[in-house]
Every structure is written in C-alpha cells, then in structure tokens.
Amino acid sequence: MASERAAFLTQMVEVLTSTVSFGERLNNMVHLLARNLTVDLALYFGLDKARETLLLNVSSQGPVPPHMRLEFPLGQGLVGETASTRKFTIVHRRQPGVSAANAPLEKLHPAYQTLAAFPVADDNFLYGVLILVDREERSLTPTERQGVQLTCLMLAAALRQAIVQEEAKKRIAELSVLFEVGKALSSTVELDELLERIVSTTAKVITARGASLHIIDGATGEPRVSSRYGQIPPECPALPPIPPGAGSGEPPYFEKGSTDAAGHTHYCLAVPLTFKGQLTGTLGVYDKFNPNGEYLPFDPENRQLLLTMAGVIVNAIENALTYQQVEDLAEKNERMVRSLTALQEISQVMLTSVQEERLQEIILQGLTQEHGLGFDRAVVLMVDEATQTLRGAKAACRSPANRNLPNLKALQVPPPEMIPVSDWEIPIRVDQGPLALAVLRKSSYHHHQTAKEPGLPPALEGKFAAQEFFVVPLVVKDHATGVILVDNQASGRPLEPERLHALQMFTTQAALVLENAHLYSTIETNNRELLLIRERMLESDRLAALSSLASGMAHEIRNPLVSIGGFARRIAKLVEPNSPLRGYVEVIQEEVTRLEKLLREILDFTGENLSYYGDHELAKLIEDTLILVQRDLDAYKIKVAREFALLPRLHCDDRQMKQVFYNLFQNAIQAMAHGGTLTIRTYPVERSDGLYAAASISDTGSGIPMEVLHNIFNPFFSTKDYGTGLGLAIAQRIISRHYGQIEVNNEIGKGVTFIVTLPVAKYCLVKDAGQAAVPASVFKAP
Amino acid sequence: MKKILVADDEMSIRLLYSEELKEEGYEVYQAANGREALEVVDKIPLDLVILDIKMPEMDGIEALRQIKEKRPDLPVILSTAYGEYKQDFATWASDEYLVKSSDLEDLKAVVKRYLKE
Secondary structure: OHHHHHHHHHHHHHHHHOOOOHHHHHHHHHHHHHHHOOOOEEEEEEEOOOOOEEEEEEEOOOOOOHHHOOEEEOOOHHHHHHHHHOOOEEEEOOOOOHHHHOHHHHHOOOOOOEEEEEEEEOOOOEEEEEEEEEOOOOOOOHHHHHHHHHHHHHHHHHHHHHHHHHHHHHHHHHHHHHHHHHHHHHOOOOHHHHHHHHHHHHHHHHOEEEEEEEEEEOOOOOEEEEEEEEOOOOOOOOOOOOOOOOOOOOOOOEEEEEEOOOOOEEEEEEEEEEOOOOEEEEEEEEEEEOOOOOEEOOOHHHHHHHHHHHHHHHHHHHHHHHHHHHHHHHHHHHHHHHHHHHHHHHHHHHOOOOOHHHHHHHHHHHHHEOOOOOOOEEEEEEEEOOOOEEEEEEEEEOEOOOOOOOHHHHOOOOOOEOOOOOOOEEEOOHHHOHHHHHHHHOOOEEEOOOOOOOOOOHHHOOOOOOOOEEEEEEEEOOEEEEEEEEEOOOOOOOOOHHHHHHHHHHHHHHHHHHHHHHHHHHHHHHHHHHHHHHHHHHHHHHHHHHHHHHHHHHHHHHHHHHHHHHHHHHHHHHOOOOOHHHHHHHHHHHHHHHHHHHHHHHHHHOOOOOOOEEEEOHHHHHHHHHHHHHHHHHHOOEEEEEEEOOOOOEEEEHHHHHHHHHHHHHHHHHHOOOOEEEEEEEEEEEEOOEEEEEEEEEOOOOOOOHHHHOOOOOOOOOOOOOOOOOHHHHHHHHHHHOOOEEEEEEEOOOEEEEEEEEEOHHHOOOOOHHHHHOOOOOOOOO | OOEEEEEOOOHHHHHHHHHHHHHOOOEEEEEOOHHHHHHHHHHOOOOEEEEOOOOOOOOHHHHHHHHHHHOOOOOEEEEEOOOHHHHOHHHHHOOEEEEOOOOOHHHHHHHHHHHOO
C-alpha cells in the first residue's frame, strides 16, 4: 500500500517538475489523478484575476470546448464553497441541496453521485479548486485523500512558480520595451526627431499599425506639437484629451473599437501624457495585429505598457521642449550679440567724423553692410524745418562684405550710391503715411503689404517701392530731426521684429551723432564769424595804434615847423627879389607848407576834428565844394555836368562831407589832367532799412589800374607823386561815420565813378547827436 | 599902442610871434608858461593874450580860466599844435581857437579884428 502511494507521488512529482509548459503539466496531472484514483472526472477550476469567479480550466476528459466553459462565483456550489473555506469537502448527490447547487456540473457528468473538492492553495493564496467526480457514491480513503492534498500543495507551488515566472517574463518584456523607448529617447534632443521615434517605438512595442502623439497647451488650448506614425484608420476618432479618471480603472485611458465597411473592427487605445506644467497630451495606438495580420483588441497589458511608456516619454519630451526653448533663446542671444557688436563697431566708426554728409554715409554703410544690420536698402531723410517737409539726404543699397578689410575699416568705405533721393520731398502731414507719421509721432513703423494703413506717400510714386519696410525716426531731445527708411525688397527676406529693435538702437545712436555734427557745424560757423570779427578788431586796433603814433608825431613836428616856416617867411620878406637866397627861402616855405598840409590830413584821419552835425542839402554841399576846386577845374579845362534830384536834407557834418567831396573832386581832376567832364549826379535810393541819398562823381579819365583797385581805400596808399594817400581813406572813414557807403565803379579807359550813399536824416541813427545840444552862445566855431 | 601877451613854452615860437606882431605895431610881452602869463596879466593892462595850451608848470587851459576870472573882457586866442582840445569844454571860454601854422596871416587877421578900435 505504501509502495503504491510512493509510486503515485513519484508520478505526480515527475509530472509537476517536467519541462513541458505549465498548461501541459496541469493537464497531465489532472489525467493522472483521475486514472490513479479511478474516478470518472478530474476538473481544475482556476480563480480569475478579479478573485471573484472560478473558471473551469482543465478537465481530464481533454480540451474544454467553449460551450463547456463552467464558472462558479466565489461561495456558490461546491467549487465556490471550497474556494471560500479552503477545506477538503466530499458530497453526494442525494444529500440535500447538492444537486441544485452543482447543477452546472451535470453538463459534464449527468449521472455523477460523488463530488470531492480540494482547494489548491498555499499558506496565503488560493489558486483554484480541484474537483473529482464519480458515478458511484463513494468515499476517499485517508491515503487517497492525503495523496490528493499533497498533490494540490505541489500544484499550488507549481502555480505560484508559474505566476512568478509569468510576471518575471512580463517584467522582462516591459523592461526591454522601456529599454527600447529609453534608447529612442536618449538618442536625440531634437524635438521633431524625438517625437517621431516615440511614436514609431510605441507602435512597434505594442505591435500596432499606427501611433500618434499630440501635445496641447492646457492654458490656451493651442496645439504645441504632434507626430504620427504608420497607418491610422479613418474609422478611429481623433484622440481627445483624456480627463483624469477616464476609463474603468485607474489610471485613465481611452479605448474604442469601430467597424469599417469591410467588416474589420479597428481598435484604438490612448493614454494621457501628464506634464508638470500646463501642457497636456495624448499618446495613442491603433490597430493591434498578430503575426497573421489579424486585427486584435488591445488588452490590459498593452494599456499598462502604454501608460508606462507615457510616463517615461513625458520627461524626454519636457526636456526636449526645454532644450528647444533654450536653443531658441541662445539663437536669439547670439543674434542680439551680433547686432550689438555691429552697433558698437558702427558707433565707433561714427565717432571718427563730425561732418554731416560723411556721417550719413557711415550710417548707411552700417545699415546695409552684411557685418552691420544688413538691410537691402536704406535711406536717410532729414526734416526741413522751413518748409515742413522730409527731404531725401542719402541712400544706399546692400553691399557685399569686404573681406579684405577689417570690419571697422570696411564700415568707413562709402556705400555704393543707390537711386538719387535728393528730389524726395514729403510734406510732414498725418495723411502722408508712415514716413511723415514717424516724424509727427516720434515712433517707429513696420509696414507690411497686408497692413491696412497707407504705405509710402504719393510723393514717392515711381521713385521708390517696397511691400514691407521699417521707418524709424531720428529723435534728439524729443525732437524728430529725420527718419531712416529700410527694406529687404531686393532679397525678399522678411523683416523680423527683432531687426526693428536693433534698428531702433542704432537710430538712437545715429540721431545723436548727426545732432552733434549739426551742432559742430554751427559752432564752426560761429567760430569763423568770431575769427573774422576778431581780425577786423585787430585791424582797427592796428589802425588805432597807428593813429595814436601818427598823432603824437604830428603834434611834436608842428611846433618846429611853425618856427621854421614862420621864420622862412620873415627871411623871404627881407631878401631882395632877385637875390639867389630868395629861391632857397621859398623852397623852405613851400616844403613847410607841404608838411603842414600832410599833418592836417593825418590829424584829420586820426579823428582830431570835431563833428558839426546839422541838416544839410546834398546839392548845396556839392556846390560849395565845387567852388573850392573851381580854379583847378578851370586850369585843366574840365567841364562839370550836374544832375541833381530833389532830395530830403541829410543829417551830417557839413565840413566832413565837403572834405569827402573835395577829396573825390581832387582825384577826378587829377585823373583828367588833359581835360574832360566831371559828372555829378544825386538821386534817391530806397533800401529795406530806409531811404538813402546817393551822389555819384564820374570822371572821364583812364580808370584805376586793376592791380591797385583793391588798395585805393587803404590809408597811405597813393599812386601819385604828391599827396598823402589818405584822400579816399578819409572819405571812406567819414562816410562810414555817417552810416553810409562809398563804392567805386571802375572802367579802364573810360573813367571812374565813385558813389556815395548816405541815409536820409529821419531814417537813421545819428551817432553824435549829443553835439547838437551844445549851446551856441558858449560854442563858437573857429 | 595895444599890448599883447604871447605865452608859449617854445622860445622860437614866442620870438616868431613877437617879431611879426611888433611889425604890425603892437607892444608884445612874453611868458614861458601859464604862471608867468598870469603875472603879466596882473602887472600890465593887456589888450589881448595869445596862449599856447601845452606848457609846463601851468598849462594854457588853466591860465585861460584864471585870466577870464580876473579880466573877462580880455580877449584870449588859443594857439596850439593840437586840434582835439576843441572838444574840451574848458577851451570854449576862449575867444578864438587857432591851430598853429607857419603862415601867420590868419592869426594876424584875428588879432587885428579884436584890436580894431
């Protein structure tokens, strides 16, 4: 008996430890049990995963056809009760309630009488229930019972092992999938490539025909990125965002099957991608297939796998998105640095000049050169304050970088001239488009073809065309002095907003430099004027010094001259008329007279004489003076032609004025030593500052030689053998004291005309007005 | 005989004027500066004074002022190498202002005009 038991157990151990698959081993074991215990049937009911129902898995009769699949809920029937109590139970059909509770078993064995149930369990886990069925009403010997119980224990161990093995296998599969995914994720940081790999790997791992991935911005609802792989059946719905808690269990998922016209059922499965930020996404797979190409529904394992993958790829996608942002920023930064470097270099070059035109060239070079801002075309327009228009100053087009020159030098090469812009003239009004508006509003404009506002003003029609352009005002101290217009018309490159920022920075600098140049040129002009004034002042200083020297000397000489001359006259009276001494004395007399005359002239010039201002008729002054030269006019046979207009009286010093005419007449007479006509005209002259009286004195002499013409008003300049050379200098000085002018018209061979212009009394300032107030009783003219 | 004082620091001028005026029939006194001129005015009942302006010790302008104080009726002719003293109000008290010239005809004519009976 004992040897029988040992043989049975040996057989059982052999079966359970054989290398065939677990299902096979279970099968063999059930057969072995039925045969050894000589029962009709041995059945194994396995507890399902939900641990609620026991399903018939194995029967000693062979494979269980689908219609024979029996199941007992936990606690129902012998199977369910045994699973609940985990105790060996044997019942007979005739016992009350047995037949009803175990009715389903009649399908397998309609005439059963005995049912023996053994729990298949280890210390803490129930795997299933083993049932022995027989047509005889019988019992089991304790040996038989022990044998079966031992077998059940072994079976439980085997089941446990199988489950662990299964789980390990699944883990390995999962790990290898994750490894695949990881490999795919770590191979690149390029977002697009990464997404492609994610969807293709997902499809392959799940053995699906297609996969897709969508990421949307949770805050805005805008799609961020999406990627697809393989075939996505049109029957499958667009993947919705999956809310938390969707699907029957945790975590959420979305699953749907739909049948196409050909009768194929297409399945899709999707799980959410949960990011830390506001992004949400969906990872989906479509049409799982088996090696035979048949479509299959997705199972929970697929779902689990997809969820695991989603968890892993979220990080990678997040990284890639961050990386992309960082890269975008880096690129932006690099562009910024490039612009700043260019700007810095251009500013450096701009500081090399203070000439407005040169600066405009440098600015244009900076705008159009590749190393600079690299626009295709650039135009500088300046505001003309007087006419309230914008005028084209200079323009240039894009020039290839000069590789032979360092950047700083290249910027200094004048840019190639573009179209002429000097005839551009745009009224600064609100209806004249962005160019005028940039000046009026002191703001920049980015004009596109699609913009609703008007573009270039009508003034530029046929001169300049651009679909897209930037206009930036040149603003200094809140005042727009001009604008810069740039476009990329030739190359068709779009004008990115950052370029406008760079242009604005550049323009600020340019405006300052241009303003500096403008100020500099103003200063330069003022400086030149100051220099001129200084020179004139120095000149008058020199004259003053010369005057005081001459005056001092003249006075010192006058006393001895008076003595010499006076005594010479006395001697002359004493000398006999035919004495040779007479001639000598006369020479002394004449020379002294000449010297005295020279002294008078010098002292007149140096301003010794007083002014006697009064209202005088110009014609009368001229006539009075003519009397003084009448003797000479007669002597040289000079005719006098008069043409006097009726003029208001002049406020002037009559003696000085007579001196002027006297000097002019003397010159005229000397120019006509062989006779001629002295023509004197007076006439009114109207000027913006008032009414003037003019007198012209013309001779018919040979004219003043060109080489000396510029010297005639200089003191001490004389072409004559006699005379001091002060005549015209004195005349000019007197005239200018009267706020008048003296001009000369010289015609070689025909004669000279001097024109004296004097302001008429009422209309002019009187320099020495105080003199007129002197009481006549005290003052007696010599 | 009319009495004329010639005051001038230049001896040659005094001599020239004296000779010429004596010839015209005047009695001529001389002084080398303003102070001397005033002494003569005090002592002699003069009929006319010819005064130089630039003189040492006391110049002609001061002398003119004092002479006119003492004898407002006494004609004084300023005879000077300088024209610009005409602008000095003090000289306006004189009866005549003549710029010196080697031709004494003007001077003699003026003197004659004042001493005409």
